[in-house]
Amino acid sequence: xxxxxxxxxxxxxxxxxxxxxxxxxxxxxxKKYDVIIIGGGGHGLATAYYxxxxxxxxxxxxxxxxxxxxxxxxxxxxxxxxxxxxxEAAHLYEHAMKLWEGLSQxxxxxxxxxxxxxxxxxxxxxxMRDIQRxxxxxxxxxxxxxxxxxxxxxxxxxxxDCSANTRYPVLGASWQPRAGVARHDAxxxxxxxxxxxLGVDLIQQTxxxxxxxxxxxxxxxxxxxYGDIKADRVGSVAAGNSSVIAKMGGFELPLESHPLQALxxxxxxxxxxxxxxxxxxxxxISQSDKGDLVIGAGIDGYNGYGQRGSFxxxxxxxxxxxxxxxxxxxxxxxxxxxxxxxxxxxxxxxxSETPVxxxxxxxxxxxxxxKATPGSGHVxxxxxxxxxxxxxxxxxSMFRFHSGALIDEHGAAGVAH
Amino acid sequence: MFHIYCPYCCEYREExxxxxKGQAHIPRPLNPEACSxxxxxxxxxxxxxxxxxxxxxxxHNAGCRKFFNxxxxxxxxxxxxxxxxxxxxxxxxEIKA
Numbered sequence: 001x002x003x004x005x006x007x008x009x010x011x012x013x014x015x016x017x018x019x020x021x022x023x024x025x026x027x028x029x030x031k032k033y034d035v036i037i038i039g040g041g042g043h044g045l046a047t048a049y050y051x052x053x054x055x056x057x058x059x060x061x062x063x064x065x066x067x068x069x070x071x072x073x074x075x076x077x078x079x080x081x082x083x084x085x086x087x088e089a090a091h092l093y094e095h096a097m098k099l100w101e102g103l104s105q106x107x108x109x110x111x112x113x114x115x116x117x118x119x120x121x122x123x124x125x126x127x128m129r130d131i132q133r134x135x136x137x138x139x140x141x142x143x144x145x146x147x148x149x150x151x152x153x154x155x156x157x158x159x160x161d162c163s164a165n166t167r168y169p170v171l172g173a174s175w176q177p178r179a180g181v182a183r184h185d186a187x188x189x190x191x192x193x194x195x196x197x198l199g200v201d202l203i204q205q206t207x208x209x210x211x212x213x214x215x216x217x218x219x220x221x222x223x224x225x226y227g228d229i230k231a232d233r234v235g236s237v238a239a240g241n242s243s244v245i246a247k248m249g250g251f252e253l254p255l256e257s258h259p260l261q262a263l264x265x266x267x268x269x270x271x272x273x274x275x276x277x278x279x280x281x282x283x284x285i286s287q288s289d290k291g292d293l294v295i296g297a298g299i300d301g302y303n304g305y306g307q308r309g310s311f312x313x314x315x316x317x318x319x320x321x322x323x324x325x326x327x328x329x330x331x332x333x334x335x336x337x338x339x340x341x342x343x344x345x346x347x348x349x350x351x352s353e354t355p356v357x358x359x360x361x362x363x364x365x366x367x368x369x370x371k372a373t374p375g376s377g378h379v380x381x382x383x384x385x386x387x388x389x390x391x392x393x394x395x396x397s398m399f400r401f402h403s404g405a406l407i408d409e410h411g412a413a414g415v416a417h
Numbered sequence: 418m419f420h421i422y423c424p425y426c427c428e429y430r431e432e433x434x435x436x437x438k439g440q441a442h443i444p445r446p447l448n449p450e451a452c453s454x455x456x457x458x459x460x461x462x463x464x465x466x467x468x469x470x471x472x473x474x475x476x477h478n479a480g481c482r483k484f485f486n487x488x489x490x491x492x493x494x495x496x497x498x499x500x501x502x503x504x505x506x507x508x509x510x511e512i513k514a
Binding site for chain 1: 418419432433436437439454455457458459461462463464465466467468471473489491492493494
């Protein structure tokens with residue numbers, strides 16, 4: 001693998017950047033692998049990378065029906081934070097946060113991780129009580145967090161309308177300084193390049209059409225393009241299509257796939273140097289390095305696999321954003337899109353064994369999977385390497401919906417489900 | 418954006434008047450006391466999530482406030498049929514042999 005560096009950039013500029021090595025190969029799959037990962041998005045690629053890098057399992061294939069990082073990895077609003085309420089979730093997201101902090105160095109790929117802080121606004125007395133509770137819980141778990149009052153919020157975001165005259169006045173916020181944003185595509189590409197260099201086969205344009213199951217044990221997958229490919233263990237990281245894969249395994253997951261929309265404006269001069277989220281008026285906004293405002297909100301209420309949603313959802317989002325930032329009322333929107341998010345009843349993911357032996361699932365990240373990409377990949381890789389769940393993943397078993405040990409993160413998930 | 422026919426108002430109205438309430442036709446357990454944890458878990462949390470035809474419950478919350486059923490394709494989003502509570506769908510997904 002070609003090492004990326006400032007010097008390399010200079011060297012390649014002398015040849016008009018025409019001789020860069022391909023970032024990854026485009027191999028034909030072998031007949032058998034130690035581990036097959038279904039789904040080449042951020043989480044799947046991270047799983048493959050850590051399997052090879054941290055756990056020494058290099059005979060791995062990632063099978064992707066489209067192109068790498070073309071699903072929700074390409075469609076999210078790039079927010080990274082770890083201020084979740086319950087211990088189980090907080091530990092998992094903080095594990096991811098710690099990996100984010102060294103990720104560009106680890107991958108030798110600039111993922112443009114920018115710890116510009118995230119504000120979660122409170123607009124009612126109850127919001128503020130919840131924020132205090134959550135920040136206290138975060139600090140007990142070693143996660144940074146502060147409760148800010150209106151004045152302090154106004155100082156961080158001078159352009160936001162924090163006056164008392166608004167319909168939903170800003171009473172304060174929780175503030176996580178270590179949180180921020182990262183370049184979504186770079187995360188997928190960085191992991192893909194890293195995994196490929198360690199010997200992982202990235203098989204694109206290949207849809208898994210069935211699972212090979214013998215005596216209740218998963219022994220591989222059936223693909224449209226290459227037929228049967230065997231594997232000792234199979235990990236499904238198929239996000240919105242997880243229910244479809246589960247059906248191939250003959251069981252159901254407590255997931256519902258919904259459209260989640262987002263949009264970006266035309267690029268404008270720097271105006272917002274942090275991330276603002278509001279559960280109450282329901283919208284979140286940040287500004288990308290390119291200058292466009294990145295805006296998102298809640299899911300569309302109905303089930304859908306169509307990667308598009310309804311217009312009223314977008315309209316409500318922008319109403320909320322304009323309530324907070326009247327200054328943006330003349331900004332024109334550039335693009336709008338939808339992804340399919342697999343939501344769980346308790347707004348927490350499923351990282352789990354399944355009723356089928358040697359078949360593992362990592363899904364149910366719902367609206368907040370991007371921030372967890374490195375942590376999710378790491379714990380899932382550990383689980384796939386050893387055949388038993390990593391301690392951080394154990395509470396996220398799919399069987400918690402039978403035992404009743406749910407982890408209710410609807411509050412910290414930050415968007416309505 | 419959906420135009421949804423409310424079978425009680427007998428009119429097409431815009432999506433904003435309605436709320437989707439998820440999977441339709443979920444029977445309550447006949448003998449709740451005798452249910453195992455697994456049966457309760459399935460009843461409470463496990464929902465059909467098909468890629469294709471889906472029977473779902475909608476409520477006309479800004480109109481007559483009545484619940485009704487919709488059969489809809491979750492990929493094309495096309496509404497195939499609207500029918501009242503207690504009725505059975507006439508369009509159902511073909512079960513793979």
